[in-house]
Amino acid sequence: MIKLQNISHSFTGSQNEHIPALKKINLEIKEKEKVVLLGTNGSGKSTLLKILNGLIYPEDGKYFYKSRELNRAALKDREFNKIFRKEVVFLFQHPDTMIFNPTVYDEIAFGLRQLKVNDVDEKVRHWSEKFSIAKYLNTPPFRLSGGEKQKVCLAALLCLEPEVLLLDEPSANLDPRTTGWLIDFLQELPLTIITATHNLHLARDLGEKTLVLSEHHEMFYQGDLKAFLDNKEKLIAANLLHVNRH
Amino acid sequence: MKDKLFLLFYAAAVIVVTSYHNIMFLAGFLVVMFVLSGAQFLLLFRKAFFAVVFFNSIISVSYLTVSLIQGHPWAQYIVLINLRVFLLTFMGFFIINRVNLFKALSFSSTMTFILVLAGSQILTFKKIYDDFAFALKSRVIKRAQTKDLHNYISSMICFFLNKSVNNSREVTQAMRSRGFFGD
Numbered sequence: 001m002i003k004l005q006n007i008s009h010s011f012t013g014s015q016n017e018h019i020p021a022l023k024k025i026n027l028e029i030k031e032k033e034k035v036v037l038l039g040t041n042g043s044g045k046s047t048l049l050k051i052l053n054g055l056i057y058p059e060d061g062k063y064f065y066k067s068r069e070l071n072r073a074a075l076k077d078r079e080f081n082k083i084f085r086k087e088v089v090f091l092f093q094h095p096d097t098m099i100f101n102p103t104v105y106d107e108i109a110f111g112l113r114q115l116k117v118n119d120v121d122e123k124v125r126h127w128s129e130k131f132s133i134a135k136y137l138n139t140p141p142f143r144l145s146g147g148e149k150q151k152v153c154l155a156a157l158l159c160l161e162p163e164v165l166l167l168d169e170p171s172a173n174l175d176p177r178t179t180g181w182l183i184d185f186l187q188e189l190p191l192t193i194i195t196a197t198h199n200l201h202l203a204r205d206l207g208e209k210t211l212v213l214s215e216h217h218e219m220f221y222q223g224d225l226k227a228f229l230d231n232k233e234k235l236i237a238a239n240l241l242h243v244n245r246h
Numbered sequence: 247m248k249d250k251l252f253l254l255f256y257a258a259a260v261i262v263v264t265s266y267h268n269i270m271f272l273a274g275f276l277v278v279m280f281v282l283s284g285a286q287f288l289l290l291f292r293k294a295f296f297a298v299v300f301f302n303s304i305i306s307v308s309y310l311t312v313s314l315i316q317g318h319p320w321a322q323y324i325v326l327i328n329l330r331v332f333l334l335t336f337m338g339f340f341i342i343n344r345v346n347l348f349k350a351l352s353f354s355s356t357m358t359f360i361l362v363l364a365g366s367q368i369l370t371f372k373k374i375y376d377d378f379a380f381a382l383k384s385r386v387i388k389r390a391q392t393k394d395l396h397n398y399i400s401s402m403i404c405f406f407l408n409k410s411v412n413n414s415r416e417v418t419q420a421m422r423s424r425g426f427f428g429d
């Protein structure tokens with residue numbers, strides 16, 4: 001479903017210095033696979049998700065989505081862009097950057113209205129109940145707590161019935177109870193899900209497969225998630241675990 | 247040393263540009279800056295233009311409206327302010343590409359400290375700003391309506407206003423905690 005070939009990307013800093021973010025990344029993700037993207041802070045997880053969502057075009061390498069190459073030209077094609085934006089959705093790390101509608105209702109309905117579906121109202125109610133945010137439908141979303149905002153964003157994305165869900169550090173704004181709820185919820189979603197996190201406790205239940213980025217922005221490990229999490233040496237080498245001397 | 251000299255020239259230029267009110271002089275100064283910028287002319291021009299266009303339009307239009315109502319002359323003032331703000335911005339971008347501010351301010355640990363703080367604030371803000379733009383792009387399936395763009399821009403402005411108030415409070419507390427104010 002998703003295939004990256006030799007993807008590299010870098011940024012330019014404020015002093016014109018070169019900041020590498022990803023180096024020669026190859027990967028393949030099959031339909032309905034649940035993948036955990038691990039890596040220490042600054043290893044390039046968010047950049048990779050943004051590339052997968054067609055927000056950043058990599059400097060080098062190729063990205064295939066359902067065997068069509070995804071580049072500037074492909075996303076300029078109105079019809080394709082529409083399909084892609086509906087099928088591949090992205091939950092940003094800070095929900096604040098995603099919300100801008102006057103009420104929670106409008107926030108959830110935002111995508112549905114663009115698609116001109118008939119039962120907007122029914123869908124908004126269904127998803128708001130599923131996320132226990134129905135009582136806030138008339139509230140401005142910016143008034144909600146971080147965790148509630150995140151639920152609003154998830155409802156707004158999932159009501160589009162996407163095929164791929166990209167999540168960037170979804171537990172960063174959540175309390176432990178909501179985190180547990182989210183993990184259970186995601187496990188049962190029949191979608192392709194790619195979750196970026198540096199939180200090992202969370203990782204175990206978020207998928208079967210893992211992609212691990214090293215501190216040097218290279219692919220460090222690809223394969224079985226449980227095997228990786230049980231391998232202390234590898235975890236230390238990827239700077240995901242620190243062993244104290246005491 | 248080169249960085250310190252450059253910064254000194256820049257500071258002198260800013261004082262000159264803000265204290266002379268002669269349009270011909272400022273225009274001449276701008277032409278000199280254009281020539282000095284050489285191959286980077288187009289890039290710097292575009293950056294400076296987009297940086298000031300919003301602010302300057304608002305100021306110009308409001309000044310124009312008030313002057314027309316009160317019957318004051320306005321042309322001179324509007325040309326002057328636009329020219330000056332553009333020149334200062336252009337100079338700013340010109341210098342930032344050539345000077346390593348850390349080297350230029352290395353004589354003072356206070357200045358370096360403030361620079362680090364400002365730099366990290368700017369970087370955080372820029373990243374969040376980028377994410378706002380990315381999130382909209384990601385969520386727009388067909389085309390955003392004017393109403394949506396309006397909501398989007400106002401929510402972004404509110405967010406940054408709130409955030410900068412909170413951030414400056416926190417930075418001040420952190421600086422106090424580290425004994426910066428000596429109180």
Ligand SMILES: Nc1ncnc2c1ncn2[C@@H]1O[C@H](COP(=O)(O)OP(=O)(O)O)[C@@H](O)[C@H]1O
Nearest residue numbers: 011019020021039040041042043044045046047
């Ligand atoms: N907009 C940007 N400008 C400059 N550098 C950036 C930008 N976005 C990311 N980076 C840099 O790219 C690297 C990878 O960042 P990121 O993908 O955010 O990592 P992660 O999500 O794994 O923490 C980091 O060194 C980061 O500082």
Ligand SMILES: [Mg+2]
Nearest residue numbers: 045046093168
């Ligand atoms: Mg990140």
